Amino acid sequence: MFGRNNKNDQEILNNKLTTEVSDLTQQVNHLLKKEDKLPGINEDIQNISSEISELKKEIQSVKNENVELKRIIEDNKKNYDRILDSYNQQFSTLFLYYDLKSKGPLRNFQRLNQELLNFVVNVLEKYDLKYWLDYGTLLGAVRHGGYIPWDDDIDLGMMRKDYNKLIEVIDDEIKSNNLENVEVTVNDRLEAIRISFLQIAYYSDEGELLAGLDVFPSDYVDTPPSGFAEKVIEEQKIFIEKMKEGADINEYMDDYxxxxxxxxxxxxxxxSGIDNNLRGNSGYHAYHLGLFKKEVVFPLKSIKFNDVSYPCPNDTDFYLRDLYKEYNKIPKVVVHHFRADNLNRKYDDEFFDRQIKKFEQINDNFGK
Incomplete structure (x- = not known):
């Protein structure tokens, strides 16, 4: 019995060894098949390595080209900056130190705008309402003695109480003086995200804008708390959205x-009023909070604008620096309205002379 068990164990061992040998044989055959493919795989690897090497060379070449392109761009920018600075210096010399006069359609617009200003001044003085030259008009008066050479409209500033009174009376004054083509708009440009203060505009019979005067309101505050300016700036964004949604401006202003x-x-x-978003030097429609001690504006002083005296802020230097920083320099980028260019071919000097004479007669006889 003992011998039979040994025989069975031997058979089991032999079968196991046979199976293992068979498995090993299969693995060896599998490896041999793979070995047959190795030359092709190695060739593929070499090709890929070669392509990677070429790509690295191309990448380095592009990097070198980018470095060169960046250098060229920087050199061109420096050159353009030098050219721009040169032109700016020449324009500054011309506009600041020579007595240049506008002519043609631009001069016609400027003359007509000043007559519109004189009409509004007559209304303001009739009701004892205080105002001052503001924004580009004030800048032009200080820097050029009149209009900024490329400007063609008028900007005024007023305190809210007088501003509200002007809104109440201006339509009747326009009608009583038979100025059929003068229109008044308030808060009427929300679709362009531009709150429209008060604008008094004169149009041709064909509906072309010939003269425009903007009035910007300001408010009083006793002692602004910490963070006041930032809160007002944030509130101005809310104000724009509310007005776009059709909110009642009077209710909003009462709450504000x-x-x-x-x-x-x-x-x-x-x-500066929350409905006044043209304050600042970072773009025509940028909102920068004007926050001054009362003494910066009042008592008002007088300044010549085209040889006519008008009120201006008490400290024009402080006021203009807040608006435009280095206001005594001609800016490198100039913003203007292009009205003179656009209407040059439509209306001649005789047409403007008639419009100006009409306003002159009204202004000469105002209140008589």
Whole structure:
């Protein structure tokens, strides 16, 4: 019995060894088949390595080209900056140190705009409403003694109480003086995200804008708390959205006045109106909060604009630096309205002379 068990164990061992040998044989055959493919795989690897090497060379070449292109761009930028600086210096010399006069259609627009200004001034003085030259008009008066050479409209500033009164009376004054083509708009450009303060504009019979005067409101505040300016700037964004949604501006302004402790009556500080978003030097429609001590604006002084005296802020230097920083320099980028260019072929000097004479007669006889 013992011998039979040994025989069975031997058979089991032999079968196991046979199976293992068979498995090993299969693995060896599998490896041999793979070995047959190795030359092709190695060739593929070499080809891929070669392509990678070529790509690295191309990448380095592109990098070198980019470095050269960047150098060329920087050199060109420096050259363009030098050219721009040169032109800017020449324009500054011409506009600041020579007595240049506008002519042609631009001069016609400027003359007509000043007559529109004189009409509005007559209305303001009739009701004892205080105003001052503002923005580009003030800048032009200080830097050029009149219009900025390429400008063709008028900007005025007013405190809210007088501003509201002007809105109440201006339509009747326009009608009583038979100025059929003068129109008044308030808060009427929301689709362009530009809140429209008060604009008094004169149009031709064909509906072309011939003269425009913008009035920008400011408010009083006693003592602005910490973070006041930032909160007003954020509120101005909300104001724009509310007006676009059709909110009642009077209700909104009442709430705004209460929340920010503003006043219609004289206080220690003046803040530019929330419905006034043209303050600043970072773009024509940029909103920069003007926040001054009252003494920056009042008492108003007088300044010549084309040899006619008009009110201006008490400290024009501080006021203009807040608006335009280095306001005594001609900017490298000039923004203008192109009205003179656009209407040059439509209306001649005789047409403008008739419009100007009409305003002159009204202004000469105003209140008589």
């Amino acid at each position: 006045y209460q929340r920010f402790n503003l006043s219609l009556d004289e206080q220690n500080y003046i803040v």
